[in-house]
Amino acid sequence: MTSEMIGLIGVIVLLALILAKFSVGLSLFLVGVLGVTYLSGVDVGLSQLGLSAFNTANNYSLSVIPLFILMGTFIANTGIGKDLFDSVDKWMGHFRGGLAIASVGAASIFSAISGSGNATTATLAKICIPEMRKHGYSPSFSSAAVAAGGTLGALIPPSVLLIIYGALTSEPIGPLLIAGIVPGVLMTLFFFIMIYLQVRKNPQLAPQKTERYTVKDKVTSLKSIWPFLVLFLMSIGGIYFGIFTPSEAGGIGAAGAFLITLFTKRLNFKMLKDSLDQTLRLTVMIFLILIGATLFGKFLALSRIPTYLTSLVGGLDTSPYVVLTLILLVYFVLGMFLEGIAIMVLTLPIVYPIITQLGFDGLWFGVIMIMIVNLGVLTPPLGLNIYIISGVIKDVPIEKLFKGVIPAIITMVVFIIVLVIFPDIVTFLPELIKT
Numbered sequence: 544m545t546s547e548m549i550g551l552i553g554v555i556v557l558l559a560l561i562l563a564k565f566s567v568g569l570s571l572f573l574v575g576v577l578g579v580t581y582l583s584g585v586d587v588g589l590s591q592l593g594l595s596a597f598n599t600a601n602n603y604s605l606s607v608i609p610l611f612i613l614m615g616t617f618i619a620n621t622g623i624g625k626d627l628f629d630s631v632d633k634w635m636g637h638f639r640g641g642l643a644i645a646s647v648g649a650a651s652i653f654s655a656i657s658g659s660g661n662a663t664t665a666t667l668a669k670i671c672i673p674e675m676r677k678h679g680y681s682p683s684f685s686s687a688a689v690a691a692g693g694t695l696g697a698l699i700p701p702s703v704l705l706i707i708y709g710a711l712t713s714e715p716i717g718p719l720l721i722a723g724i725v726p727g728v729l730m731t732l733f734f735f736i737m738i739y740l741q742v743r744k745n746p747q748l749a750p751q752k753t754e755r756y757t758v759k760d761k762v763t764s765l766k767s768i769w770p771f772l773v774l775f776l777m778s779i780g781g782i783y784f785g786i787f788t789p790s791e792a793g794g795i796g797a798a799g800a801f802l803i804t805l806f807t808k809r810l811n812f813k814m815l816k817d818s819l820d821q822t823l824r825l826t827v828m829i830f831l832i833l834i835g836a837t838l839f840g841k842f843l844a845l846s847r848i849p850t851y852l853t854s855l856v857g858g859l860d861t862s863p864y865v866v867l868t869l870i871l872l873v874y875f876v877l878g879m880f881l882e883g884i885a886i887m888v889l890t891l892p893i894v895y896p897i898i899t900q901l902g903f904d905g906l907w908f909g910v911i912m913i914m915i916v917n918l919g920v921l922t923p924p925l926g927l928n929i930y931i932i933s934g935v936i937k938d939v940p941i942e943k944l945f946k947g948v949i950p951a952i953i954t955m956v957v958f959i960i961v962l963v964i965f966p967d968i969v970t971f972l973p974e975l976i977k978t
Contacts, residue, residue, distance in 0.1 A: 550846025878919025
């Protein structure tokens, strides 16, 4: 068999293992080691196993991952998320659909600290959905608002997915994180508009809240969001203004979150232990995947599949946007069955060279790819955000929850098209850093 055929078999085996619910990291390890061994011999396979593990764990830029995760777990475990929602509610809750808008707004701010869509969804589902149901909101509508807001965690920095994309493609992590800011803010505004149009068309989805707050109450409530503002300015602001590297910003953010929770008397020993435990488990899982992805990438390089496909696409007599559209459609389908990190490590060694060969900006494509893959957390059969919410509101059929997020899916697709038409939305902030 040709090396290309061996590579194709390896991709199929990897996909089968992941669909069979095997660990993504171990699946990558297995296919990568066996593939390299088959193509280059046992000695090369074993040496690559050791080198991939060492080089990945020794990569200084990846130290930002556990630091940002730790920052998010400190905030999530100490109840500051509830204060955040209450503050946003005081400003927006009196509008029709205001609690849903407040949920998305709280999600956008929480995402700026947690870096994880799953963490954002899980935290806000417990806080926002009971409050909306208490005020007579439709269960599917309220769950859709939280599920949509949860997608912002993969986009707004410090996004773990953007950091992993940078690690897999060698795109600089600092500019990648900065690139997610404007799309994240605009996506939040798109969700606001979506909620407004829904309640305008069907007011029964969200009865208007009668409770009103004075200007003094609203201004006073802002003290609840100061931890988020301080941490965001210290970490992401430090990267933007060139004060910190991403890794240094992660350290500042984690230390800042610890001091804030200590200063506000929110942190106890159990919360500290839980935060460290969650950070360790998630970090080990991510690094296992990255090491496996490095091995799998070595195997694909030896199989020459990326080189073959790049030259094939480069020779096509068609518009680069046609190829881009086909790639995004494939990502959309994969997102319905696979988790985002799995899709990235499976496809980027092949797709990234094609994208750059077509003349597209790799940084811009990172944001686009994460947006399209993020649709998978709202669509069946995977629909992770929906399953997280289903665990909170057990009395609503899951089919109804999936139906409720259809407007959010349409909104995200429209926004992706906007980013494709106007790529400067993604790239202009990172360009400012260079100037």
